[in-house]
Each structure stands twice: as C-alpha cells, then as structure tokens.
Amino acid sequence: MNMVKLTSLVKTSGCAAKLPPAQLHEVLGSLPLVHDEHLVGGFENSDDALVYRLDNGTLVIQTVDFFPPMVDDPYTFGQVAAANALSDIYAMGSEPKIAMNLMCFPSCLELEVMHQILLGGLDKANEAGAVIAGGHTISDPTPKYGLCVTGFAKEGEVWANKGAQEGDLLVLTKSLGVGIINTAVKASMASEEAASAAIKSMVTLNKYARDEALGYTVHAATDITGFSLLGHSQEMAVASDVQLVIESEKVPILPFVEEYSIQGLNPGGLYNNRDYIGGSVDMVASIRQSLQDVLYDPQTSGGLLFSMPGKDAKAYSEKTGFPIIGYVKAKGEKPILVV
Secondary structure (H helix, E strand, C coil): CCCCCCHHHCCCCCCHHHHHHHHHHHHHHHCCCCCCCCCEEECCCCCCCCEEECCCCEEEEEEEECCCCCCCCHHHHHHHHHHHHHHHHHHHHEEEEEEEEEEEEECCHHHHHHHHHHHHHHHHHHHCCCCEEEEEECCCCCCCCEEEEEEEEECCCCCCCCCCCCCCCCCCCCCCCCCHHCCCCCCCCCCCCHHHHHHHEEEEEEHHHHHHHHCCCCEEECCCCCHHHHHHHHHHHHHHHHHECCCCCHHCCCCCCHHHHCCCCCCCHHHHHHHHHHHEEEEEECCCHHHHHHHHCCCCCCCEEEEEEEEHHHHHHHCCCCCCEEEEEHHHHHHEEEC
C-alpha cells in the first residue's frame, strides 16, 4: 500500500479545518430562516443536528460532517471521522441509525487507502449500531472523509443546546487538547503517549456517555468539536439565556497539551475561535495563557457537554468518572465566565 502520509497532503486537519466561525456566521446570518411546520430545530440556535417531525409524529434527526485527516493511518482516520459525524446524533440524545459516506480522494493514492478509510468508518458505524449504505465520492487532491447520519426519536426524547437552567452543573465527557496534539504530531514534535491519548479519545464514540446520561435529567447538551469548549459553551449560554461558569482547573486535559501550547504548537482554528468569541468570554486575568489556549482549542470528535440539575450531575459524574467543570448562573454581562 502507498505509504504516503495522509497528513502531508493537508494544510489543516480534522475539525481545525473548518471555516473560521466569523466567516461562517456572516454567511449563515445573511440567509433567510426556513419556516416549516414540520421543522422542529434548524441552525438558528446552533443545535448539532436538524430535527424534522414526520406526519406520524416520528422525529428525524439528521447531520453531516467530514474533514481532512489528522492521522496518517487511513483506517484510524476513517474511525475518527465516523465517530465525529455520529457524535452530533448522540449530542441530540438520539441514536444513529442510517448513514452515507462522503469521500474526497486524491489520484496519487492507492485505492487500498480508500478501502481502509471506508473500513474504519464502517467499523465505527457497526459499533454504533448504524447502517452505512452508499454515499458519494469525488476526486480531490486533499483527502477528506465523513458521514451524513440520520437518527430517529419520539417527541420529548430529543436534547438541545437550549434549556440550561440556573443552578445546573456542567459535565464534560472527554479531555481537551486534541487540536494542539494533532498540530504537534504534524510537526513531528508529539510524544507517543500524547499521540496515542489523542487517537484513543477521537475514536471513542459518545454513545457510551449518551447511554449513561439517559438515566438522568439533561436540560441541555452539545458536543465539543471545532468551535472549542468555550465556543460551544457560548452557544449553549446564548440559546438558554444564561451564563455558563467554567472552572478552568477542573477541565480535563490530555497529556503534554499545555507544554505543546507553550511551544507554540497551536492550530490556526484556536486563534480563529478566540478572535470570534473572545468578546463573549470574561476570563479571569490570573489564568495562565496555556490553559486559556486549551479552552479555545478546536476539538476533533470531542466529548459531550451536559447541563444537568445538581443532583443528577453529581450522580452521573460519580458513576462515569466524567468531571463537573462548572455551573450555570443567571444571565450575566457576558455569556461565559472562566474562573
């Protein structure tokens, strides 16, 4: 098989390759909102997936996500891309059921590379209990892969990022820092321990965090991807008309991440995130710069963020080991307060 390193074919990788949020929101804000009696949720509150009600009352939850590789192994890349796409369905409290492949593939690579990417995606879909049947491919000098995913739910079963309530506690289900580690990997400066920790995090489905959370009350939920912990928290705070308080020292971080940040191994998406939402964040001045950077780091296949009543959050955290990283207050001067 052609041993070309996949990451050598890309400028930016994973969710760090997303358009800067300022540009994206400028375009989306210029589009008319779609009004349809069956459309339960679209992009107006920055929810993770579209929700559409069928005539029989069934809710259809649909999302799409794809990106260039952040790892060199094609099978692992397929796993990460699929886990990331499936995550939006879990963030809505549902289960992925059907999916279709999206593949951009360069002619310089052997077809076995494509086979391994698709196999990685297929294996993750199988783990999720979803069916992949078909998709779309185009020739492209930059490889990209992902899925269009659909889930189904009944009325009242869908989570949204709107609904966080004063007094709630915030639980985060994965450690931060994969964007910074992936940048260090691309620069051949990441340790094997850091690279392995990032891959393990990225290929882990949010299915398990979602399944455990079904036993508790979830007022609001989202997944943490390219917009960073602070970016997605800001969306939840604005949609819920509250302030989210992030206790920075309680945020879980992958190994060596702050060390790499101090060395300047920060992805461009980190600075895009800070530029766009920095004005919505009240950051205590004493927080070290490297920790601030982690909070803006674009995550690929990141964890879920739950806003839960205090009793439920504590019970969920105790059962799963996922940390409580903050709490919800009444609306403040800025949507996010980092202490």
